[in-house]
Amino acid sequence: MADYNVVRRRIEAFFRDQIIIDPKDVRLVGGELTALGIEQKRVASDRRLGLDLFELDGLAQGAGKLDPGLRERVKAAAVGAYEDGEEPSDLDLLLFHVREKSAAEHAGYRPVVAKNRVYENIEGSPYSGGSVGDVRPAPAFDLPARSASTRRRPRIGVFDTPMHAHRKFAGRYVLAGDDALLDDRPEWVSFSGHAIFVASVAARQAPDAEFVVYPVLDEERLTTNSWKLATAMAGALDDDLDMMIIALGGATADGREPVALARACERTAGIVKVAALGNNGQNMAEAPEGTQFSELPANIPMWPAASSTVIAVGARSAHGSPAFFSPTPDEAPWTDCTAPGVNLRGLFLPGQVWMADLDVLKGVAQVTDRSACFAPPGYATWSGSSFSAAYAGGAIAQQAYTKGISVLEVADGLFGEDPGKTPNTDESAPPAGVEIVRVT
Template identity: 35%
Template sequence: MGIVERYGESYRDDQLAVELRDTALVMRELLAMNVVLANPGPPPASADLGLALIDLSNLAAGVRPLRDDPDLVAAAATARAAPYRRDDPLPDIDLLLFALRQRFRARYDGWVPTIGKNRPLAQIEGWPYIKGASGVLNPVSGPRIPARDGTPGPRVGILDTRIFAHPDLVGRFTGDTVATLHPPVPSTLGHATFVAGLILRRAPGADLVVRAVLDDEGGNDDSWDVATKIVAFRGAGVPVLNLSFGCATVDREAPLVLRRAIDRLGPDVVVVAAAGNHGELGRDPDPDTGLTGRTPIWPAALDGVVAVGAHDGHDPAHAKAGFSPHRAPWVDLLAPGVDEESTFLTGDVSVLVRQEGKLVVEDTVDFAAGYATWRGTSFAAANVSGQLAALMTGGRTAREALASLPGGDIVAATDEER
């Protein structure tokens, strides 16, 4: 089937990520369970991640014998996390994972190889995260990005959409670009361009390294591609990495491949990630999405990642934005993320909003000047990344710069605001 979107999460139902050393063991066990492998040869693997990606074929047929065991199905259903709805059918891949782990646990005295789903990711786009709203993306006449001051700045990595060669950005980044715009283009395509402008407003001397991991509508088929591009920054001389995207999981557990990528990246890279725009949801899981106002968003909620929520930078009190996660202890900092101004696409743009989990065109707007206002924790994260780059002067490392935050308009997420 491919990508499945269901209550509280999305995932690929035809792939499993597996510890590299245990790949052959897991493949043998799958074959013993009559699960058909799409490729009987060696699967795609990443030595940097220490993981392999096993492709499955016709999983429904493979798990049919498992479904004939009512005790197994009942145990698998019971083992699922509380956020699952009671009336939700047990997905084939969840049943397979449960049965696999049970077999390994019984055979090897409790030991189980590392196995997990491959999950899609998406932008943490403008407020709100779940349903569409008007008035959040508007054209403006500026601001201009400050010119370089002659002092070379640090390199800042951006994993996002492709970036538009905006006049203010030319010569200040390397990476995956949009060579030509053919209006109307989706507003989501301007995400990386907007993020880049915010970083350079704070750190005009920075050199940006942009890699496209999201498609032009802000999504990605799998976290494997994202994870391999994250870990590629290890040892690449990029001390700050901005990740303005994420995903939720219904069991509230971090996706295996994202967790592994962050772990393997090493201490020399400070990872800054958006915390999500779902703060206006309540304490109980939303009936449509399964999210609450404090649901962890990955990779932001991972240990070692700087998770950034948003406040209103136009408010001297730095009041937390309503869409920023509420009472979420994994959020570290709050930065401006309400009606921020930055570089954007030019010409006619199809403004996309999220309604009932889907992106729909709300309007077509002319962004003649190539600048916009937007809101979301994506842009709060970009402001933190830019501030870190600005603080890296006099030989200061990214970790040393991080130690000087909070400061100025970047504030700590207090217990009340969390």
């Protein structure tokens, strides 16, 4: 089975021969690589991010020239990141060497150089999840009607899988790219319906919003990478967005915010960003029998949700407590709010849908023999912090539209120094139920 050139460990996943560098540090980093006989090829640059993407050739041979004691220093610096039998990759060794040598020679200066990380959704590698359990058919329902107002509608970017063209969602979205729409087919795999479900959950709270679909997640492997996600976020500066809903994420061995994602969040500061806290909660006592729990501990930060520039949304059960799959605010103190995330209703795919499971070690979603038939045009219930993020994002956007103020103003009021009230939707939508957890 191909590994797609990705290193996979319990905590993190990343491309084994790619690095992201700030142009300011290309000369410094490049000099160290050349000295080790490692060739570098710039494969992409992004002016808005101020970052370059490089592919490396000869990495294994170059890493073989490094200090033999480096391996133990790498492991010691990432306590708890390596399971029994896991070892630092050649790229781990190289990056540690470059930073260590620069700090020693330049009074602590460490160049901006990082891995091109893998992020995932639903079931990904390593498993963090965007949804929990199999999606189930649901009775038909109507989305709340849009108001007759001619004012500019809030624009919400959905960074997810390609969109299914559900007829009940027609007129509420536009596509950011030629590959943002799924082709019709007689049978589906469950994860293909993730974007339409996320968008429709948000639309139930924000019927007056317009959605822009960014297909950053691979439909077959359910993954994206930090370069693709960050450049898509930066590119969205052309699209007049008010909000981004980012229902995906990943962890890092050192617990720090990934460079490319941090840069994208900083440079889209005028856009409110809402992200899923993660499905790596471990409340086994409350879980249904047979639940597959995350490989990640509940207290590990998931990015981008843990970023100081992002609203992190955890999932709440119908009883008001954190859902069994959602980290608690004590476990994840970067939580900003919680929202309903269990058995939410949304639009979905029509026809026969095969459920997918994850081979954690290979990072591959595999189609199972479990399936369900969804009566056209497709309605479902699903659980997960992805949908809590969509729920909260929609409620915030609709409050802004109702009040005639910006989404940023509402977010600042809710999470800033002068917190406002819990966001509510119009009377035709369910109560928002967004509970503010952390006020800074």
